[in-house]
Amino acid sequence: MTTAIATTELSDLLSTLATHRGFLRHTARELTDEQARSRPTVSELSVGGLIKHVRETEESWLRFAVGGAELMVDQGSFAEQDWTDAFRMTEAETLEGVLAEYEETARKTERVLRDLDLNTAHRLPDAPWFEPGASWTIRRVLLHLIAETAQHAGHADIIRETIDGQKTMG
Template identity: 60%
Template sequence: MTTSERVLTDERADLTQTLGRHRGFLRQTVRGLTDEQAAARTTVSELCLGGLIKHVAITEERWAWFMVGGAEAMQKQPVDWAAAFRMTEGETLAGLLDRYAEVAARTDELIATLDLDASHPLPTAPWFEPGARWSARRVVLHLIAETSQHAGHADILREAIDGAKTMG
């Protein structure tokens, strides 16, 4: 049974619906753009809209790996973080959105099935408290915050392209 066939209630439904809402804001921001527009840097930042979609998908996937297998699983594949924020040769907005949808579906399935109290030590990084652990629930809350933050970034970038706004 997939998440779309299962009726989630309570906390799992709240988490899945909230994450889905913010994913939707991010997807809505890129609606109707060409690949060239999605790859364009519209501010002094290195960010582009396609790169934000790519980054959020990579980040969500890695945190899903963490929920299942901890920091070691999260770091099982190296990432070129600079390239993760831009569209590279051969990438299309449609392809990045498809990949994001695949990652989102897998994450939603984890939210529906994982023990939300299960936790793992965080990877060693200067932005994490040494020795801290995050539960699957805490990871999902982080994904909501990360997705929401980047949806806001995307809204600014889109407005610089053609004046369109996700909200407002």
């Protein structure tokens, strides 16, 4: 693949990810910390918790893109992570702080990915939700981040609408 095509592809993928990050951030606009951590549905999900989770997930996959499964697992294995806390904005956290951390992760992701080859592949970590021995390219990781962000932006939109009737796109 030529450099120009690879650069355009990366720009397109990063632009799409940025769009979905924007939807997720927009969903949190004008919420109080209490509203951002509230769980107004039968789900354990909250707007602030979803932003926190998406950021942590992006950080984890960025480590994978740079150094493979070993780096992903050594610095915070999802297999060992307390999933409940990963989806919650704690009393010690603020929405402003969670959003600032998310923005820093976004900048870091874009900066790091610009120096990587999208065709580079790493073996996935051993986990029941991955095919044993499978590998993902950095391109596949970026596509996964787009899907993860879009999915959770939709979850956040439902929660936000339940809190006060506001909608991301309405």
